[in-house]
Amino acid sequence: MGEKSAKKKQYILDKARVVFSEKGFKNVTMKDIVDACDISRGGLYLYFSSTEDIFLEVLATESDEDDDEAINAALSGDASAGDMLALFLKEQKKDILRKKNNLTVATYEYYSVKKQSVKDNPLKVKFDTSVRIVEKLIENGVDNGEFVCENPLGCARNLMYVVEGLKISSKTIGISEEAIDRELMYVLEGLVSDELNS
Amino acid sequence: MGEKSAKKKQYILDKARVVFSEKGFKNVTMKDIVDACDISRGGLYLYFSSTEDIFLEVLATESDEDDDEAINAALSGDASAGDMLALFLKEQKKDILRKKNNLTVATYEYYSVKKQSVKDNPLKVKFDTSVRIVEKLIENGVDNGEFVCENPLGCARNLMYVVEGLKISSKTIGISEEAIDRELMYVLEGLVSDELNS
Amino acid sequence: MGEKSAKKKQYILDKARVVFSEKGFKNVTMKDIVDACDISRGGLYLYFSSTEDIFLEVLATESDEDDDEAINAALSGDASAGDMLALFLKEQKKDILRKKNNLTVATYEYYSVKKQSVKDNPLKVKFDTSVRIVEKLIENGVDNGEFVCENPLGCARNLMYVVEGLKISSKTIGISEEAIDRELMYVLEGLVSDELNS
């Protein structure tokens, strides 16, 4: 499969991402993807052999991008811990809000059925990574006096569970941008409120 | 529809709940339910006309039960606010952990595709109800000096988003009972920690 | 599956037999059988799950009938060995000649690909049974002076291999009724020729 093929494969993955975003995982048929890509039924099988196959590749692509972004954002340079955490949360917010390419429900649906070993579960890997990043940022903030927090890990986990709650809620009961800001701010303020009091 | 019919309808709903719990929403076929109920294909159609029909009735039944329980727990008597909140959280924890009859993913799957009007969305109704209950409990706790909280609504929402995050996480990446306790405790401690300091 | 179902199943088997007879084994699709039976695609799957499934049942039905006929013919009564052998050969000839319901090639095709254990191979079972029957008849004929044969088993096998050759030839290169008579007579004459000489 040459360069040209790789391009087409990526094209299919891009289209498929939108489809999974709109319909979840199990709802998506090969025909849906064929239609979205405007290619032939047989043509799709040259690149992928099942919706699961496609879905996992879509997920793999996504993880890479997002992790890179998030991690780079967190590690890049000499911004203050508060600014970096704000940046991280901005990424999460973008993630929560995006309509297209939002694989939240599809992913939940897929892994809730798959029951694969905890180790290999990319959802868990991503969640744990995010917790670690946030924990580190809070620790840094505490060290330089920006934050007050006696339990950075607990706070980081709390934040990420809120983010998970917001993600699923935005896809199921709908949630406004303002509401997201409000929730994330609520957590952030817990980190600085005592400081303000003093 | 006579009394006998109502009984059979409930029987079907009970069996169907287990099926939806195990397979999500879209994965479930009329045959799955027919098999689970050990009735005939045609018989099922006497009571329900589609899996969606059944699913919505299952959901409706569930909401009723749970709301009742939760509301009763919250309103019953003269227990302290802290005890009542602890009771409410115990219900939530049971909800998060239960394997059978756990419609979390099926529900998310269903409503993420349905995009029905916010008003009619039972998920939203249930979420909002829970927030109001928690808010009330916190306010009561603040009033009688049990809790310290400047923003009861914000805190209630934070708690419920954490609960949502825990629910979906328990179905996708797995989560231990201890982890749930830890997360709920983390939020509760935020309500009493300042008190302890004083 | 009640009596009525059994009737329909038999109906399908009867129609399918004709199809296999005309097209061999691998050439036959579920659609071919559906068309032949004038039922729906889904309807066929209520009774059989694959062409192989159908084919094996068709074969099973056939074996039973034929074996019964042949064996009964061979064992029935006090006819002379010569008459009984002639009767047996008449059955074989009918088998060789019949256009409809002739599963020869389909069977050969199927078992040449299946490579199943020799023990379970119904073709072999049928062949061996026929050899034994013929051997017995020849022995009886020798005992009562009708036949002259020093090697009844060898002669029986020779006869049955000729029958096999005639069967396949009649389906591939075509063969007239006269030619079949001639071939069978040739073998029969070998049994009595010496007697005539004496």
Added chain:
Amino acid sequence: MGEKSAKKKQYILDKARVVFSEKGFKNVTMKDIVDACDISRGGLYLYFSSTEDIFLEVLATESDEDDDEAINAALSGDASAGDMLALFLKEQKKDILRKKNNLTVATYEYYSVKKQSVKDNPLKVKFDTSVRIVEKLIENGVDNGEFVCENPLGCARNLMYVVEGLKISSKTIGISEEAIDRELMYVLEGLVSDELNS
């Protein structure tokens, strides 16, 4: 088509023969042959337009070779009739036994469906040729006293039907080398047995 082309065509035919030998006729796809030849899909179409096309050419090649061999064996020189017949049968036996390049079932399968005119049927041509060869050999043997046979043509046909029976049996119910020897010997002995008596 140049010499180079002819060479490649032959290369394809050789590879295809193995495929047909393993899978019969209908089971073979253009892809099977493309894979066996390690050429491109389009490349194959430069030489052949269908599996049937390829199959017929494979058959044609085979016939030529075998006829040549058999005829040459039969006509070559001054060997005794018995030796020549033994040689001929050895060829047949090789044919019956060979695993690779054995087109028996594929051929039967093909011609049993094709129902082509008797004249053009290479199977029939080959069969008739073989009968004539054997008949001639027997006649020669009778002439010089090696054999005793009142009906050389009948005997020749009997022999060739046995060979056909052995061929198909070896592919369907399995047959040992010893069994083949035994069967061919049984026929041969019929030609000389009377001589032994005298």
Added chain:
DNA sequence: AATGAATGAGCCTTCATTCAT
């Protein structure tokens, strides 16, 4: 009310065949 056989739409998958390069 209840049954379950029957239907046909729709998705999955394979493969002969074409065609731009």
Added chain:
DNA sequence: TATGAATGAAGGCTCATTCAT
């Protein structure tokens, strides 16, 4: 000549839904 990506027809199979009993 040679390639292999692409197509679309065809067959396999499942499942919601109907209907005669």
